[in-house]
Amino acid sequence: MTRSYFGTDGIRGRANQKITPELALKVGQAAGLVFNRESERRHRVVIGKDTRLSGYMIEYALVAGFTSVGMDVLLLGPMPTPAVAMLTRSMRADLGVMISASHNLFEDNGIKLFGPDAFKLTDETEAEIEKLIDRDLTSRLAGPQQFGRAKRVEDVRARYIEYAKRTLPRNMSFEGLRVVLDCANGAAYKVAPEALWELGAEVITIGDQPDGFNINRDVGSTAPQALRDKVREMRADVGIALDGDADRVIMVDELGHVIDGDQLMAVVARSWRDDGLLAKPGVVATIMSNLGFERHLQGLGLTLERTAVGDRYVIERMRELGYNLGGEQSGHVILSDYSTTGDGLVTAMQALAAVKKLGRRVSEVCRCFEPLPQVLKNVRARGAKALEQERVIAAIEAGRRRLEGSGRLVIRPSGTEPVIRVMGEGDDPEIVVSVVDDICDALTRAEAA
Template identity: 75%
Template sequence: MGRRYFGTDGIRGRANGVITPDLAMKVGQATGLLFQRGSHRHRVVIGKDTRLSGYMIENAMVAGFTSVGMDVMLLGPMPTPAIAMLTRSMRADIGVMISASHNAYEDNGIKLFGPDGYKLSDEVEREIETLLDEDLGRRLSKSPALGRATRVDSAQARYIEFAKRTLPRHLSLEGLRIVLDCANGAAYKVAPEALWELGAEVFSIGVSPDGFNINNNVGSTSPEALVAKVREMRADVGIALDGDADRLLIVDEKGDIVDGDQLMAVIAQSWLEDGRLSKPGLVTTVMSNLGLERYIEGLGLSMVRTAVGDRYVLEHMREHGFNVGGEQSGHIILSDHSTTGDGLVAALQVLAVVKRRDRSVSEVCHRFEPLPQVLKNVRFVDRRTLAQEDVIRAIDGARERLGGDGRLLIRPSGTEPVIRVMGEGDDRLLVETVVDDVCAALSAHSAAMAAE
């Protein structure tokens, strides 16, 4: 059954379009009512990124939660993983992160965490949606039982100390020149401070949020500014986070970009050597490069692929006991430390390897040669396009031509009316050809359906 409000990562959409004050207040009321279990005084922690609309949504959610008797602790701009951690640390019943991650400032979103620090399950989100469609006016608290709102000034220091403790106490980043890009987002205060306290020389960009410039030509989805700054400063490494700091991208001393696949390879091998892997392998998605899979198997480890989305990676990790997983896009989940992707913590694990080996970032982080990978999007009118005989023949033929040394992935987007076609293999020309052939078949059928 489809859901009206929640997507793959909370509720997200245009501020004052999808995400209105009225909806935010109702989400606070519905979630607050659902999580009032037991006789203790119930409370919720709320963090946000730096979007202008965050003030509006935050205040609306405070009204919602306090109206059903929950106390609210306001943490201000904080990374998503910090909210997950502090929900557990502060013994809260609910954690809320107000963010649209890597989207532009016009969008915003609401991510919810349970008392264990994990994102809510589909089942719980459906329960909240049911309550959102009800009249909750009769379930509001009486005047003496209304909640209180308090601003917590120590939240940033708590997260910085947590992040630092993910490294061995004796390990220092002294001697490293680091350019850090915080995307004018949630980590603009905590990430530079954490790296500086660990001894690094830090040159920060993307740390001047004005409510409008989050992810604007900065951050992990726009690495050009970071590449230029690394070269300008002759830095040892560049680190880019996204708007809510759960995603990571690294630039080496040459200005070359290192994606999540390479970073997972670095961490997996390091943890294997240290005896820290809880299972002999890692979990990633169908989008990860075949080069990573071959590298991991060469270490004697297994690589499990899930559907696209960090929540699916985490679900498999929890169910099967893995402690390293992530996505090519830079969502890296290290469950020994965090219940969600944490860009800063993942970066620290990579920097620890750089320091221990006393090698350059380019030597440490380029573990395998990625196979040529081609991704194209085809707009469609009807999802049944993929079930048509001519399209099926084109896909089967493409897979046969790639053979066992390549991969072809076709999937409808969950957020746009497009079908994504991804091919990879050792022969770039062949990969490009088969992807183009499949796209042509999809486009022809979509055009025919549009003309009907």
């Protein structure tokens, strides 16, 4: 299905180029009309944002769009994406909106939409909204008596903190843990430190001084070096790095080693298995998760259900098959007993709870398996047709034979760039590099032919 605006995670692009006030106004009107069902009650939408300077511009344009079709707007201010999803359902809203470009730098922004069930919208609903965005909606605007109202909600930060704390046992305390917390100068710069402090941790923060321009810049889950340095400097027990909208997390142990999403899912899977909390004996993850993770789960008597890349596909498979744990290697972990999307803070809290329960160092608890050597390379390509060339097919088949039983290959066109991604992993790093290089060379030659 060809889509003009929505990608795999809402609408995203350069602020004031793709994500303009005009587009935000139209999205507000179109989404408002789709969700403003016929009934006697007032319909409402909640809107949160991260700390990008362009968030103000987009926020007010969305307010104009929603109120012009008769929807009331509740403004949350800077809040994590999972908080917006939770509050959409908690406040009985018909729609939730998060203004964010996640882990991108400040020049970009985006619009993520949640339905009244707090899940991201289906492809069908997004297509319905897209049809309306390009239409003249003048005749469907509200009359003077039906205009929507907008107001800011003051207590949302405390509500989200209490929600996050309730995901832990009542007697759980992080007292004795020295935590370095990197908020990525993003949406969780207030709520995350407060939540961990209230649970008893000693919290040292970095990336907690947003200025509209510095979100994700040399901080956050995609730039962990600042966190590693601070953990060593402060001799902390653990480091936690969120991304700009706090739906992702990576951690750093006391030795400075990065703990990615695969390791975090392994920690939670083992803890939940031991406590009888897994809805099904397994985890849902994407094709990019490390083979070492899959082998580790097998050793625990658990399975790994793989999906296409993208958290929406993970969530769809979890809902379809009844799993309550899934995620991505990038640190986007979904704990569906608590949230309908990734929640970096709650995921980190679950990992810390496992550390406290076992009474061991973070490096001993959260380094669950040794990842297999993994190589990922991108090849510029005009489209996926290069994968149909005989020389490329032959190189891929030869690579699979070389890795058979000791590794695997994933070759896929990017959904966001004109490249083909070639990922190989296996027990022998030299073979992995050789296989990936051979396939990339075949792809380059096919493009040049």
